[in-house]
Amino acid sequence: MTLKDIAKEAGVSISTVSRVINQKGTSAASKEVQDRIWEIVRKTGYSPNTAARDLKNGNSTSAKKPTRSIACIFARTDDPMKDIFFSTLARGLEEEAFHHNYIVKHLITFVDIDNPAEFRRVTGDRVDGAAVLGRCNRQMLSFLKKHFNHVVYSGLNTINAKYDQIICDGYQAAGSVMEKLIELGHTHIAYIGDTKEENRYEGYCAALSARKLPLRRELVVHTPMTTEGGYQGTLRLLEKSRDFTAIFCSNDTVAIGTLHALQEKGLRIPKDVSLISIDDIDVVQYITPLLTTIHIPIEEMGKTAAKILIDRIEGGHRLPMKILLPFSLVWRETCAEPRRTL
């Protein structure tokens, strides 16, 4: 089914059909012809060939007319939980894009963003802009910028200020966690979770030094950010040192493992140890004891990313904007004043 077929069947020219379908206001066609054409469209289930349309409407670099489509670039981490986190973000993105009548046309996963060969994965296909979710680096970003001419980032890190970014800053969230703990009187605070390229860990370190507290190597354990990782990591921590009164886990999943290990060792929470983490995943408010954590508005981030990207595509703003979505401390049962070192 092409315009030609419809034109023939309706007994008019291709141009007329095209104009009717695209609702060109100026001297479209007679009511009669319009009806005839729409009837055929309906009957045959015709939908315009996007390839032809895009080709005509301009190529990727010098777009004249929007395609109403965006790309979603998703960067893998080595933490499955985090990937689920970002999938959720992607879902929010798609949902909001839909409301603006945009389609996400490419879902591209970068497995290793440090490998420029990966960049080959983005095609010469035309989209109006791209959203980068999760991780990113300078090289990748500048490549994407060249290729897509509108790109926004959404994730847990602050990035180069010349890009639109919708973030919920892990660094600051960690700072918040630490502030709270210190405020309660804790000074010996352990960290369990990823320590590499993880700004929650950086926030931990920064908070410590801001308060002139020493960063004690024996109190940080590097472990995969899974429940199992939290469990094993806590066991390792307990072997290394017991000189702490609180534990900051880099996310809820880890914290649940930690909780388990702690309980297994007969430690009471929060009496013996305070426990806090980040994310506020659904289940966390139903385990015993109820986990104190920081809530992150994931889906909201995705939606906002879509909104900002589309606004930029449509010329709504020219200056790069950095949107900080607020996290919020959810006070539950696992934090209290320190009693004494274990």
Add this chain to the structure above:
Amino acid sequence: MTLKDIAKEAGVSISTVSRVINQKGTSAASKEVQDRIWEIVRKTGYSPNTAARDLKNGNSTSAKKPTRSIACIFARTDDPMKDIFFSTLARGLEEEAFHHNYIVKHLITFVDIDNPAEFRRVTGDRVDGAAVLGRCNRQMLSFLKKHFNHVVYSGLNTINAKYDQIICDGYQAAGSVMEKLIELGHTHIAYIGDTKEENRYEGYCAALSARKLPLRRELVVHTPMTTEGGYQGTLRLLEKSRDFTAIFCSNDTVAIGTLHALQEKGLRIPKDVSLISIDDIDVVQYITPLLTTIHIPIEEMGKTAAKILIDRIEGGHRLPMKILLPFSLVWRETCAEPRRTL
């Protein structure tokens, strides 16, 4: 950057450039010219205009040459947890597609699959096939089949046998759960979760009647499939009846809520009540008591879906195939023989 630009710069014709880039084996070009062209390609970062290429290579219905791209159709549910489940599935799909050098070109969320107006969301864009994730119905499926000419489904339900499908059957999983419970001696088994369009519930009913046990309305509670839903649902159940020895929750998230409510009411698990569910999400093996559940290989399903779809696209098989991925009972701490009715 177009072929024309490269051709001019290299001092050859467009055709030659095209041939070199597409590696046409037969009489490509002289080594010298090839090098010159590739050098320019590299330098300028040229990548072919997919719109033009697709247009030339054939339109969506009568594809001559593969585009190496697939669409991912994602049907929203009203259960956020389930949506995350399916996001994970989508991730598996994309990952596997990548390994086959395919790209997922459309991510389309159907908000309401019963509304044919939604179908408008799929564009006239050309892809080699589509994967439907999550929910689907006949109407939607036949539309997609017409539009995409290769479609596979992956999810929790068995569908019309003429489509490729990769499923982990919720109906059978529920049957398995019930069998186990009945085997242990339970005859009064409650159900908590969604009851509409939910084949886990259907499996519950079927298992009951297979064993000639009555379906007792007061023992099933319909509730959103969230932790909160499980919590509230359990409270409602307890008010209605205490004449049961086991509870089957439609998924882990619900079960965690149930656990919480049960503990709050001073009920011991599994001494007073046995509890079992489906999904085996990560955290479930670390809460107290450890939840007995059924493991579903979600990401594997996504990967398999990609594999099957691509195989079909490339002509690997012609007959529709139904692949049943195995679920497995994970025996942990929440099931035991019944003692007495509460």
Add this chain to the structure above:
DNA sequence: AACATCGGTGAAAACGTTTGAGTAAATAAA
């Protein structure tokens, strides 16, 4: 010396759209 073969290359058509320019008829303004 005449002829087939072959490697290397170019010209041009086609894919399905969109759109500016053009035309013929109908209507309105003079």
Add this chain to the structure above:
DNA sequence: TTTATTTACTCAAACGTTTTCACCGATGTT
């Protein structure tokens, strides 16, 4: 009645590819 304007439509070019056909010169075969 003539002339401008509007309405309803058509023609044809262009977008960036891929690919068929044809061409040319060189090499190899009778």
